Every structure is written in structure tokens, then in C-alpha cells.
Amino acid sequence: xxxxxxxxxxxxxxxxxxxxxxxxxxxxxxxxxxxxxxxxxxxxxxxxxxxxxxxxxxxxxxxxxxxxxxxxxxxxxxxxxxxxxxxxxxxxxxxxxxxxxxxxxxxxxxxxxxxxxxxxxxxxxxxxxxxxxxxxxxxxxxxxxxxxxxxxxxxxxxxxxxxxxxxxxxxxxxxxxxxxxxxxxxxxxxxxxxxxxxxxxxxxxxxxxxxxxxxxxxxxxxxxxxxxxxxxxxxxxxxxxxxxxxxxxxxxxxxxxxxxxxxxxxxxxxxxxxxxxxxxxxxxxxxxxxxxxxxxxxxxxxxxxxxxxxxxxxxxxxxxxxxxxxxxxxxxxxxxxxxxxxxxxxxxxxxxxxxxxxxxxxxxxxxxxxxxxxxxxxxxxxxxxxxxxxxxxxxxxxxxxxxxxxxxxxxxxxxxxxxxxxxxxxxxxxxxxxxxxxxxxxxxxxxxxxxxxxxxxxxxxxxxxxxxxxxxxxxxxxxxxxxxxxxx
Numbered sequence: 001x002x003x004x005x006x007x008x009x010x011x012x013x014x015x016x017x018x019x020x021x022x023x024x025x026x027x028x029x030x031x032x033x034x035x036x037x038x039x040x041x042x043x044x045x046x047x048x049x050x051x052x053x054x055x056x057x058x059x060x061x062x063x064x065x066x067x068x069x070x071x072x073x074x075x076x077x078x079x080x081x082x083x084x085x086x087x088x089x090x091x092x093x094x095x096x097x098x099x100x101x102x103x104x105x106x107x108x109x110x111x112x113x114x115x116x117x118x119x120x121x122x123x124x125x126x127x128x129x130x131x132x133x134x135x136x137x138x139x140x141x142x143x144x145x146x147x148x149x150x151x152x153x154x155x156x157x158x159x160x161x162x163x164x165x166x167x168x169x170x171x172x173x174x175x176x177x178x179x180x181x182x183x184x185x186x187x188x189x190x191x192x193x194x195x196x197x198x199x200x201x202x203x204x205x206x207x208x209x210x211x212x213x214x215x216x217x218x219x220x221x222x223x224x225x226x227x228x229x230x231x232x233x234x235x236x237x238x239x240x241x242x243x244x245x246x247x248x249x250x251x252x253x254x255x256x257x258x259x260x261x262x263x264x265x266x267x268x269x270x271x272x273x274x275x276x277x278x279x280x281x282x283x284x285x286x287x288x289x290x291x292x293x294x295x296x297x298x299x300x301x302x303x304x305x306x307x308x309x310x311x312x313x314x315x316x317x318x319x320x321x322x323x324x325x326x327x328x329x330x331x332x333x334x335x336x337x338x339x340x341x342x343x344x345x346x347x348x349x350x351x352x353x354x355x356x357x358x359x360x361x362x363x364x365x366x367x368x369x370x371x372x373x374x375x376x377x378x379x380x381x382x383x384x385x386x387x388x389x390x391x392x393x394x395x396x397x398x399x400x401x402x403x404x405x406x407x408x409x410x411x412x413x414x415x416x417x418x419x420x421x422x423x424x425x426x427x428x429x430x431x432x433x434x435x436x437x438x439x440x441x442x443x444x445x446x447x448x449x450x451x452x453x454x455x456x457x458x459x460x461x462x463x464x465x466x467x468x469x470x471x472x473x474x475x476x477x478x479x480x481x482x483x484x485x486x487x488x
Contacts, residue, residue, distance in 0.1 A: 004242065006211075010204040017197040021190055028186040035179045042172055045095050045102070046165060052088045053161050055081035056113070060154055063124040078125065085113070102167060109160040116157060120150035215243050219250055231258035290319045345380045347373035347418075351407060354388050364401050367391065370408035374416060376485065382461045383485070387420070389454035390481050394422040415467075415486045423478035432471050458483075 062078040065071065089110055096102040218235045225233040231254055237247040293312050301309070351369055361367055376383075387407075394405045406421045427435065436459040462469050462483055473479035 006241075007208065010208070014197055014201050014204070017193055017200065021193040021197070024186055024189050024193070028182060031179060031182050035175055038175055039172070041095055042168055045092060045168055048088045048092050048095070049161055049165055049168075052085055052092070053158060055085050055088070056116075056154065056157055059085075059121060060150075063121060067124055067127055075125065078121075082117070082121075089113075099171075102164060105160060105164045105167065109157060109164065112153065112157050112160060116150070116153045120153060124150075212243065215239075215247065219243075219247060222250060222254065226254055226257065231261055286319050286322055290316060293319075342378055343380060344375055344377050345383060346375045347383070347409070350380070350384060351387060351391075354384065354391055357388065358392055358395065361395055365395065365398055365403050365405070367395070367405045368407070370406050373407075373409050373418075374411065376416070376487070378485070382465070386458050386461060386483065387418075389458050390420040393454055394420060394424065394479075398422060398424040400424065414488075415484045417482055417484050419480055419482045421478065421480040426475045426477045427471065427473040427479050428475050429473075432473075435471075436469075 059078045059081045062074045062076075062081075065074040066078075089106070092106055093103070096106055215237060218237075222233050222235050233254060234251050235247050237244045293316055296304075297309075297312060304312070348369065351373065355361075355367060391405065391407070398405070400423070403423050406419070408419050408421075410417045410419075436455050459469060465486070467484045467486065469481065469483040471479060471481055
């Protein structure tokens with residue numbers, strides 16, 4: 001299976017478990033909300049029922065007091081209660097509309113209540129008692145029996161209301177038990193699903209890590225082997241996923257690199273052999289020509305016309321330039337290919353060696369080290385080649401009777417910066433890149449002896465080491481060559 005598919009299905013499965021957990025919790029929250037609404041409705045039913053019972057008792061007491069005392073104010077509680085009871089019955093009907101049992105009991109209570117109103121309450125309300133004699137002729141004939149019947153009916157009303165309340169309380173208890181059981185089940189399911197999600201997630205993560213990391217580590221080890229020059233390394237992977245494809249690509253790349261590096265090494269060896277052979281084969285006839293010219297000058301110099309002698313000197317100059325050009329090509333080809341040992345290099349002594357190796361500086365031109373140069377732990381030969389070419393170019397191209405060539409350095413946190421500054425003819429900005437190309441010179445070869453290889457060698461040395469070289473110059477105002485050298 002593809003790793004992308006494996007990761008997708010793993011994450012999908014974990015998300016599915018969390019979705020189920022979320023749904024269960026949501027369902028439970030809905031049940032809690034419904035139960036809260038039920039309790040609110042139930043509380044309202046209980047409150048309205050209690051108020052109805054209380055009002056009925058107030059009505060009965062008010063009527064009896066009115067009949068016995070004849071006081072009209074006692075009817076006020078009756079009148080307000082009967083109005084409120086109509087409202088309460090209407091509200092209770094609305095609250096119990098979804099509960100057939102309660103609604104049926106409420107209908108029965110309402111019927112008994114209306115019967116009490118019509119048979120007892122209204123007749124008593126219509127009595128006009130005589131305050132001097134409560135038992136006047138307007139009272140029912142069998143007054144005591146009438147009161148007993150009224151009281152019994154009122155008890156029936158209270159009894160029906162108690163049953164209605166008992167049913168309501170029973171519904172509450174039942175609903176509470178169901179909710180408590182549901183909460184417990186939800187808690188257990190949530191814990192189980194959450195725990196399962198965590199366990200599955202950890203297992204999947206471990207399996208993926210084991211499945212992927214080991215193979216990636218093998219590829220990292222392979223890359224490190226290639227980095228240190230072992231191009232024959234291969235990684236075995238029999239899978240059929242993205243990492244397997246990557247492994248096969250790396251194996252193919254390593255094999256291709258090994259073939260190309262081997263081919264390149266053979267070509268380099270052949271190139272070295274070719275360079276030495278060409279150098280020897282080219283220098284030999286040049287030396288032969290030089291020897292012939294020397295023999296002619298020795299044996300027949302006094303016989304030669306002045307113009308012929310001039311041509312012979314021109315030929316000798318061409319021979320010398322050719323030899324220098326061949327040597328420059330060999331030096332350029334060898335840059336970065338020699339194995340060099342690092343050592344402590346005192347640049348003050350190195351500059352002294354450079355000046356001693358160059359032809360004597362003409363009178364009027366001064367080469368000076370402006371500040372104490374550092375001692376660096378590095379390869380000596382590249383620095384020797386760089387300073388030799390820069391200083392020799394500054395001396396060679398200086399065009400004024402008097403002048404100065406300054407050598408100095410700056411110490412930065414990660415590298416040194418070295419400068420070779422002269423007050424010679426200068427270089428235009430349009431030639432800054434051209435002078436570092438091999439065989440490029442700013443003066444005609446016939447008027448000035450130069451191979452055009454020196455600065456190209458410097459550029460190649462610094463490029464191989466990932467260092468920088470810069471020039472700051474204007475025509476007639478001299479030139480400042482600077483290059484960096486990393487400390488570590």
C-alpha cells in the first residue's frame with residue numbers, strides 16, 4: 001500500500017472514532033437539554049397545580065365565611081380565585097398536551113371542578129344571608145348535607161390533583177433514572193472511544209515511524225556514504241510505495257554517479273598524461289627552435305643585417321611566450337587537483353618569498369606591506385599562487401615612473417580579507433569580468449608580454465574554495481584587488 005494511502009486511512013479511522021465520540025456526546029447533550037426542558041415544564045405543572053389547589057381551598061373558605069357571616073369582602077378571594085383558576089386550567093392543558101395520561105387526569109379534574117362550581121359554589125355564591133340570622137330561609141333545606149356533599153366533592157378535586165402530582169413526580173423520577181443511566185453509558189462510551197482513539201493513534205504512529213524512519217535512515221546512511229566518496233553503496237527495499245520508488249531512484253543515481261566518477265577519474269588521468277605529453281612535445285621543438293636561433297646568432301651574428309637580427313629577437317620572444325603559455329595552461333589545469341597538507345602559514349614570510357621569487361622591482365616602484373599580516377592554518381601553495389600573480393601583475397602593468405604597491409589585510413569574524421593595491425593605469429568597469437577569463441589581456445600581446453592566465457588561475461583557486469575576489473578600479477586611478485579567505 002502507498003504510504004500516502006496508509007496515512008490517509010489511519011487518520012480517517014482516528015477521525016471516525018473521534019466523530020463517533022462527538023456524536024455520542026452531542027446526543028447526550030440533547031438528552032440533557034430535553035430533560036432540562038421536561039423538568040422546567042414539570043416544575044411549572046407542579047406550581048400551577050399547587051396554585052389551583054390553594055385557590056380552590058380559598059374559594060371554599062370564602063364561600064363558607066360569606067354564608068355564615070354575610071360579609072361581602074369574603075367573596076373577593078372567591079372571585080379572584082375563580083378567574084385565576086380558569087387561566088391555570090388553560091395553562092395546564094397547554095403544558096400537558098404531549099402527555100396523554102396527565103391530560104386525561106386534567107380533563108377529569110376540570111370536570112369535577114366545574115361540577116363543584118355549578119352544584120355548590122354558585123348556589124352558595126347566590127345566597128343572600130341575613131346577618132342577624134345566618135340560618136335564614138335562603139339556605140338549602142338540608143344545609144348540613146349540602147355542605148357535606150360540597151366538602152366531599154372538594155376532596156375529590158384535591159385527590160385528583162394529588163394523583164396528577166404523583167404522576168408528575170413519578171415521571172420525574174423515571175426521567176431522572178433514564179438520564180442518569182444515559183449519562184453513565186455516555187461516559188463509558190466516551191472514555192472507551194477516546195482511549196481507543198489514543199491507542200490506535202499511538203499504534204499507527206509507531207508503525208508508521210517504524211515503517212518509514214528505518215528506511216529513511218538507510219537512505220541517509222547511503223547519502224552519507226556517497227558524500228564521503230563511496231559511490232558503490234546500494235540500499236535494498238522490496239516495497240511498492242513512495243519510499244521504494246525513492247530508494248530505487250537513489251540506487252540508480254548512485255550507480256550512475258559511480259560510473260560517471262570512474263569515467264571522470266579515467267579522463268582526468270588521461271588528461272594529465274595528455275597535458276604532460278603535449279607539454280613535452282610542444283616544449284621540445286620550441287627549445288630546438290631557440291637553440292637554432294642561438295647557433296645562428298653565435299656563428300653568423302656579425303654577418304646578419306640589423307633587420308634580420310630584429311626578427312630573430314622577435315622569434316625568441318614568441319618562443320618564450322609559448323613556453324610561458326604552456327606552463328600557464330598546466331598550472332591552470334592542476335588547480336584544485338593536488339593533495340595539499342595544511343600548515344601554519346605566516347603571510348609576512350610568504351610575501352617575502354613572493355618578492356624574492358619575482359624579478360627585481362624597477363627603480364621608483366615600491367612594494368610595501370602596510371600592516372602585520374596574520375598567520376593562518378591553511379594550505380600554503382594556493383595563497384602563494386594568488387599573491388604571486390597579483391603582485392607580479394601590479395608590478396608588470398605599472399605605467400608610471402614612480403609608484404607604490406600596498407599589501408594589507410582586514411580581520412573579520414569568519415574570514416580574512418586581503419588587499420593588493422596599486423596606483424597604476426587602472427581598469428575600466430566594463431573589463432572587470434573579462435580580466436578573469438583565461439587568455440584575456442587588456443593590452444596587445446605584441447606590445448606587452450602576457451599569457452592572460454594569471455588572474456584566471458586566481459579565480460579558479462578561489463572558486464574551488466568558495467571564496468570571493470573583487471576589484472575596485474577606475475582608469476588612471478590604480479586598482480585594488482581584494483579576496484576573502486575563510487578562517488576555519
